[in-house]
Amino acid sequence: MGRALHLLSEEPESFEAFADLLKRAGGCVAIDGGLATQLEQHGADIKDPLWSALCLITSPDLIRKVHKEYLEAGAEVLVTASYQATLQGFEARGLTQAEGEALLQKSVTIACEERDRFWDQYIDCLRLGLAESGMYRRALIAASIGSYGAFLADGSEYSGDYGPDMTKTKLKDFHRRRLSVLADAGADLLAFETIPCKLEAQAFVEILEEEDIQIPSWLVFNSKDGLNVVNGDSFDECIALAANSKKVVAVGINCTPPRFIDGMIRAARKVTSKPIVVYPNSGECYDGIKKEWITCTGMGEKHFISHVAEWRESGANLIGGCCRTTPITIKAISKVLHDQALPTSSPSQVPTLQKSEKSCSDQTLRLNFVPLSPSPELH
Numbered sequence: 341m342g343r344a345l346h347l348l349s350e351e352p353e354s355f356e357a358f359a360d361l362l363k364r365a366g367g368c369v370a371i372d373g374g375l376a377t378q379l380e381q382h383g384a385d386i387k388d389p390l391w392s393a394l395c396l397i398t399s400p401d402l403i404r405k406v407h408k409e410y411l412e413a414g415a416e417v418l419v420t421a422s423y424q425a426t427l428q429g430f431e432a433r434g435l436t437q438a439e440g441e442a443l444l445q446k447s448v449t450i451a452c453e454e455r456d457r458f459w460d461q462y463i464d465c466l467r468l469g470l471a472e473s474g475m476y477r478r479a480l481i482a483a484s485i486g487s488y489g490a491f492l493a494d495g496s497e498y499s500g501d502y503g504p505d506m507t508k509t510k511l512k513d514f515h516r517r518r519l520s521v522l523a524d525a526g527a528d529l530l531a532f533e534t535i536p537c538k539l540e541a542q543a544f545v546e547i548l549e550e551e552d553i554q555i556p557s558w559l560v561f562n563s564k565d566g567l568n569v570v571n572g573d574s575f576d577e578c579i580a581l582a583a584n585s586k587k588v589v590a591v592g593i594n595c596t597p598p599r600f601i602d603g604m605i606r607a608a609r610k611v612t613s614k615p616i617v618v619y620p621n622s623g624e625c626y627d628g629i630k631k632e633w634i635t636c637t638g639m640g641e642k643h644f645i646s647h648v649a650e651w652r653e654s655g656a657n658l659i660g661g662c663c664r665t666t667p668i669t670i671k672a673i674s675k676v677l678h679d680q681a682l683p684t685s686s687p688s689q690v691p692t693l694q695k696s697e698k699s700c701s702d703q704t705l706r707l708n709f710v711p712l713s714p715s716p717e718l719h
């Protein structure tokens with residue numbers, strides 16, 4: 341790799357955890373995959389205006405299960421279930437402001453608890469010699485903030501068409517309180533996801549400044565042509581705008597077909613030295629009215645994985661998956677990144693105890709601590 345990453349040394353302490361994770365990973369970190377996708381794999385019915393956020397009300401344990409699956413697969417950043425969780429959306433469901441805020445906080449608490457539980461168990465297993473040092477790093481929690489289009493619940497985040505009356509002020513009014521609640525909920529960073537237009541990115545970075553948000557953020561955009569974000573605004577301009585904010589530690593692309601990713605990483609790298617985050621979808625198309633995925637140019641997990649080394653080489657610093665990707669995808673990404681890790685990547689420093697001192701607290705976890713290869717079957 342050898343390329344210089346943006347130095348975060350003068351940023352607040354809360355920014356250091358992100359820089360430290362990147363450093364310890366040798367410059368490229370595995371993040372998680374599709375959350376809603378995996379909830380559906382487990383039988384959740386999220387054909388609802390709240391989409392995956394419905395599970396915060398109906399099945400929080402399923403969210404826990406999915407977070408755990410991604411941790412086991414090697415994800416070093418978990419994105420919370422708050423993508424389509426908005427105060428306005430909860431209000432439309434009959435919830436009070438306080439109840440809505442509690443659900444936002446719950447999305448972060450669930451992810452933090454699963455991260456802590458998984459990490460404690462890994463440390464136990466390491467001490468007992470039941471897991472290999474360096475297999476996992478303590479994950480960071482990124483509180484998801486979907487776009488206004490996500491709230492509209494009709495797939496508008498793939499068009500960015502908010503109508504002629506939309507303004508930056510309206511977008512800021514829509515997002516401000518939710519953003520503050522999530523920023524204070526205990527997450528390590530904010531993940532602004534599937535941003536379809538420059539106006540909304542501008543609204544986000546202005547709120548970050550105006551509210552003096554103390555945890556770092558990443559902003560990721562989606563595209564249908566590999567050149568522009570989905571509403572037609574210049575991708576390069578969106579990346580430059582986001583990267584220009586001191587509150588933003590990474591920029592990139594999500595929920596975009598894999599075939600566009602390499603070119604977009606290269607384009608982003610020309611306008612910023614900040615870390616680049618990519619988490620493509622499978623390449624399938626979404627019908628926002630039926631809330632169903634349609635196979636069109638999907639490439640399958642095997643093909644997706646064949647691009648990971650190239651994305652890293654082109655400048656990606658965090659790589660994961662978005663819609664229609666699963667823990668199988670993330671396990672394979674993690675293996676590629678571990679295999680390619682630079683020598684500077686340091687293993688976890690864990691004191692060694694005798695086997696008799698403690699028993700591994702989770703036998704299931706113990707069974708999962710096998711080396712990251714061989715990977716499960718990819719399609």
Ligand SMILES: C[S+](C)CC[C@H](N)C(=O)O
Nearest residue numbers: 391490493494495626628
């Ligand atoms: C990224 S899309 C698949 C999210 C779901 C969409 N906002 C909907 O409600 O249908």
Ligand SMILES: N[C@@H](CCS)C(=O)O
Nearest residue numbers: 374375376423534595
């Ligand atoms: N974090 C969300 C993104 C949807 S585009 C999810 O994985 O479901």
Ligand SMILES: [Zn+2]
Nearest residue numbers: 595621662663
């Ligand atoms: Zn997605």
